[in-house]
Amino acid sequence: MAMLEVSRLSKSFGELTVLKDINFTVDKGEVVAVIGPSGSGKSTLLRCVNQLERANGGRITVCGSDMMTTNEKGKAVFADTDTLRSIRLKTGLVFQNFNLFPHMTVLRNITEAPTVVLGMSKTDARAKALELLKKMGLEAKADSYPCELSGGQQQRVSIARALALDPEILFFDEPTSALDPELTGEILKVIKELANDGMTMVIVTHEMAFAHDVADRVVFMEDGYIVDEGTPDKLFGEEASERVKQFLSRFNNFGA
Amino acid sequence: MTNEQIGTLFQLMLQYAVPTMKIFALTLLWSIPLGMIVALLKMCRFKPISWITNIYILIMRGTPLLLQLIVAQYSVPYIIRSDICPEFIRSALGGIDIRSEAYTFNMMLIAFVLNYAAYFAEIFRGGIESIPKGQYEAAGALGFTRSQTFFRVILPQVVKRVVPASSNEIITLVKDTSLASAIPYMEIMYIAKKQVPTYASLLPLFMAGAFYFAFAMVLTVLFSFIEKKLDYYR
Ligand SMILES: Nc1ncnc2c1ncn2[C@@H]1O[C@H](COP(=O)(O)OP(=O)(O)O)[C@@H](O)[C@H]1O
Numbered sequence: 124m125a126m127l128e129v130s131r132l133s134k135s136f137g138e139l140t141v142l143k144d145i146n147f148t149v150d151k152g153e154v155v156a157v158i159g160p161s162g163s164g165k166s167t168l169l170r171c172v173n174q175l176e177r178a179n180g181g182r183i184t185v186c187g188s189d190m191m192t193t194n195e196k197g198k199a200v201f202a203d204t205d206t207l208r209s210i211r212l213k214t215g216l217v218f219q220n221f222n223l224f225p226h227m228t229v230l231r232n233i234t235e236a237p238t239v240v241l242g243m244s245k246t247d248a249r250a251k252a253l254e255l256l257k258k259m260g261l262e263a264k265a266d267s268y269p270c271e272l273s274g275g276q277q278q279r280v281s282i283a284r285a286l287a288l289d290p291e292i293l294f295f296d297e298p299t300s301a302l303d304p305e306l307t308g309e310i311l312k313v314i315k316e317l318a319n320d321g322m323t324m325v326i327v328t329h330e331m332a333f334a335h336d337v338a339d340r341v342v343f344m345e346d347g348y349i350v351d352e353g354t355p356d357k358l359f360g361e362e363a364s365e366r367v368k369q370f371l372s373r374f375n376n377f378g379a
Numbered sequence: 380m381t382n383e384q385i386g387t388l389f390q391l392m393l394q395y396a397v398p399t400m401k402i403f404a405l406t407l408l409w410s411i412p413l414g415m416i417v418a419l420l421k422m423c424r425f426k427p428i429s430w431i432t433n434i435y436i437l438i439m440r441g442t443p444l445l446l447q448l449i450v451a452q453y454s455v456p457y458i459i460r461s462d463i464c465p466e467f468i469r470s471a472l473g474g475i476d477i478r479s480e481a482y483t484f485n486m487m488l489i490a491f492v493l494n495y496a497a498y499f500a501e502i503f504r505g506g507i508e509s510i511p512k513g514q515y516e517a518a519g520a521l522g523f524t525r526s527q528t529f530f531r532v533i534l535p536q537v538v539k540r541v542v543p544a545s546s547n548e549i550i551t552l553v554k555d556t557s558l559a560s561a562i563p564y565m566e567i568m569y570i571a572k573k574q575v576p577t578y579a580s581l582l583p584l585f586m587a588g589a590f591y592f593a594f595a596m597v598l599t600v601l602f603s604f605i606e607k608k609l610d611y612y613r
């Protein structure tokens with residue numbers, strides 16, 4: 124079953140067309156890695172699907188409900204506010220810079236959305252948050268503030284925060300790019316565990332070895348298009364297009 | 380001066396410290412919320428509203444508060460007398476007794492509030508704009524509505540960021556209340572000046588000075604306490 128269907132998606136910022144004709148499907152339980160040079164539109168794709176940007180054309184369907192479609196005149200038509208809200212709760216987004224709420228404790232960062240947005244009781248939200256923190260190996264940090272944590276710990280909290288709303292599909296935008304190299308491993312391990320639990324995920328990453336290891340499918344984006352896609356073995360192997368090989372050659376030193 | 384005279388003078392000064400504190404408290408009570416509204420209006424995406432708000436802020440910050448206080452006192456009689464004043468405004472304002480104490484006080488308060496709201500607005504706007512975009516995006520991605528985002532995520536962080544600049548403004552207000560003496564409104568500065576020839580002494584002025592100083596010191600200590608309290612996160 125398709126959790127996310129994106130077809131003919133286009134997005135411009137003024138004169139600059141960033142997404143040109145994106146066609147992209149993610150099935151339940153699938154882990155998709157999105158790779159590609161910087162500026163190719165990977166973040167913009169994630170932002171359109173997570174309603175942080177409004178696309179200009181095409182169609183986005185999340186768990187069977189249309190978030191946006193395009194009418195006969197080629198104009199983007201968005202779903203009504205309630206539908207957009209319910210879709211928003213099905214998608215979770217983990218940012219490169221964590222974007223934790225600095226004035227809230229770790230625990231409160233995680234309980235805030237379930238209590239405020241879903242109306243969950245404080246007790247239930249707290250129990251759930253503690254369980255998630257345990258999974259992230261951070262029970263001891265529940266009462267700390269984000270500024271007291273390392274980057275890797277902050278990113279784990281932000282993953283727990285996204286998971287607290289039980290999203291159907293979780294997006295990661297370069298979750299390890301802001302971290303010191305020695306801290307990336309702890310995040311990749313957490314994502315891998317989520318993959319083993321059957322979480323549907325789309326991960327924009329420059330960690331090629333990780334993408335190879337964890338993804339069911341790899342998508343290569345360049346200049347607003349999906350240029351190539353396939354299994355990791357295909358994309359990281361001999362069958363890949365020349366352009367992908369050329370891009371990956373820059374990463375060879377890192378063992379991909 | 381005899382001790383008895385000093386005692387009487389001291390009591391008189393204390394008595395007139397009350398109206399000073401009244402101006403101070405009421406100005407803050409109205410200008411802080413109004414400043415918040417003005418800050419939001421200035422950030423309004425509908426440009427004409429933003430421009431008009433900006434003109435108001437520029438005038439309030441670019442002309443002397445003393446002038447604004449005096450204009451406010453003269454405003455009603457001159458508006459009524461002006462040829463271009465529409466009849467309904469004239470009849471609405473006609474009922475105001477411009478010789479009453481309430482008129483003097485209220486027009487003075489309006490001038491203080493409008494002036495301080497402009498300063499607070501700029502402080503609050505700076506605070507709101509200093510919050511990283513990622514905070515709005517994280518809140519949005521978690522499903523917060525715009526008002527939930529503002530009140531739960533943005534505003535608490537803005538409060539921490541605006542405390543130092545606001546406390547400067549508030550301490551300035553303590554001293555600016557003395558401008559009311561020029562209206563004239565009978566507060567501590569007015570009475571101090573008036574007592575100088577009576578007692579042939581500078582003591583009334585020193586007493587007023589000591590009062591302002593003590594008031595400002597109390598606030599300084601209070602605000603450094605609040606800043607420390609808010610220091611639990613970076
Ligand atoms: N809000 C924006 N306004 C204007 N241009 C933008 C905006 N966001 C992204 N862009 C531009 O869109 C292009 C793609 O950006 P992005 O999606 O961040 O790429 P990637 O994540 O693949 O590095 C870049 O050229 C970037 O400058």
Ligand SMILES: [Mg+2]
Nearest residue numbers: 165166167297
């Ligand atoms: Mg990016």
